[in-house]
Amino acid sequence: MTLLQNEASDVVMTPDNIRTRKLPVAYNIGIAVAALAIAAAIVFPTGIGNWVLVVVLGVVFYLIGLQVIAGRIEGPRAARNRMWQAAIYCACVLAILPLASVVWTLVSKGVSRLDGDFFGSSMNNIGARDPNGGAYHAIIGTLEQVGIAALMAVPLGVLGAIYLVEYGKGKFAGTVRFFVDVMTGIPSIVAGLFVLSFWVLIVSPWFNNGTPQFSGFAASLALTVLMLPTIVRSTEEMLRLVPGPLREGAYALGVPKWKTIVKVVLPTALPGIVTGVMLAIARAAGETAPVLLVAGGAAAINFDPFSGGQQSLSLFVYQQAADASRYAPARAWTAALTLVALVLVLTIAAKLLARRSSLR
Structure with missing residues (x-):
């Protein structure tokens, strides 16, 4: 027991042995692009929806792919944390999209009569x-x-x-x-x-x-x-x-x-x-x-x-x-x-x- 304690006390903690593996940013972007491509390949040829359905399905595919890839690189626990964090961000984006669409439609169609006569x-x-x-x-x-x-x-x-x-x-x-x-x-x-x-x-x-x-x-x-x-x-x-x-x-x-x-x-x-x-x-x-x-x-x-x-x-x-x-x-x-x-x-x-x- 004393020998194990002495050996443990001799180990020097460095950034290399305390840092866990992280999912590269390029992998994250690649998963998002692949998810949107798969969603577009499903929606547009079949004619079941438009770009809104592509975005929604892309988010679902992205979360699934992120869970799988991050689980292999970072481990199950870090992958779950990353997936739920991404789900929160995606939910925020999906909530903003309708508002942004309404504002864009309102501005693009409403500027036609912005004149003194109106x-x-x-x-x-x-x-x-x-x-x-x-x-x-x-x-x-x-x-x-x-x-x-x-x-x-x-x-x-x-x-x-x-x-x-x-x-x-x-x-x-x-x-x-x-x-x-x-x-x-x-x-x-x-x-x-x-x-x-x-x-x-x-x-x-x-x-x-x-x-x-x-x-x-x-x-x-x-x-x-x-x-x-x-x-x-x-x-x-x-x-x-x-x-x-x-x-x-x-x-x-x-x-x-x-x-x-x-x-x-x-x-x-x-x-x-x-x-x-x-x-x-x-x-x-x-x-x-x-x-x-x-x-x-x-x-x-x-x-x-x-x-x-x-x-x-x-x-x-x-x-x-x-x-x-x-x-x-x-x-x-x-x-x-x-x-x-x-x-x-x-x-x-x-x-x-x-x-x-x-x-x-």
Whole structure:
């Protein structure tokens, strides 16, 4: 035993005898290329799919080949680790591919009408054979409707979440959470029907000589109903993530509870709250059914959200996509690109504002 210990103590550990064998990068690339080639040889001659199926089958063949080759070079344990690591990367790529495809299609088809006429004119007096016409009226309608809805939904949603986290206890708070969860999954057309039956048919005749009237404000009410549950749930989760010692430290200094919420809790959770608000705004900006039911849509520009029908970008895309004119698809794609760009700009601006406020 002593002799074995002495011999073991005489062994010098060097990088050569502690380093395990690694799969060369060239082998990894070769496995990927061979997997895609095999998948293409199966899919294209048989006509069972397109390049999407080639990529999916290529990923499967790549993982199988990686497991076999890496098992011979690195051993079973290292091969399993490498295979699962590659599976995670491949899953990430497969998840990004549809998004990249949508963005590419949207940009490639939407740039055809990115001109001054599209952003400076409406569809008023534009016929099926007219190549002109734009979405100025739809952009104005979207900004007004979503803006009014945000002015109503954000304060209500944030205050509701503060109640549930900081004050809500007992059956009433549980009931509120239950209905918020139920409202999260309701179809948008239900919100539109609710506002149609309540505001358009019952309330609006009081202000219009007994005649029901479509309006952009009615669309804002429907969008508010859709935005509220998203804002409440996201804000509630962000407020729950605020560490308890922050509240306790403020209470120990004698700060009132309402001031602790305003000065400590809300600023700490602000980035997450802004994310939830922007998700709700993005959903509201892309809704078509409520606007169609209660705003009606309009071909002319209407700056007054409280009187007369009003258009939105999402409804404009729907109408142009269903139009028989050969110029309508280009207008629909450009309007869709404009809507996505508008939401992106608002999201970036809100993120920068929240980051600046949190740094202060």
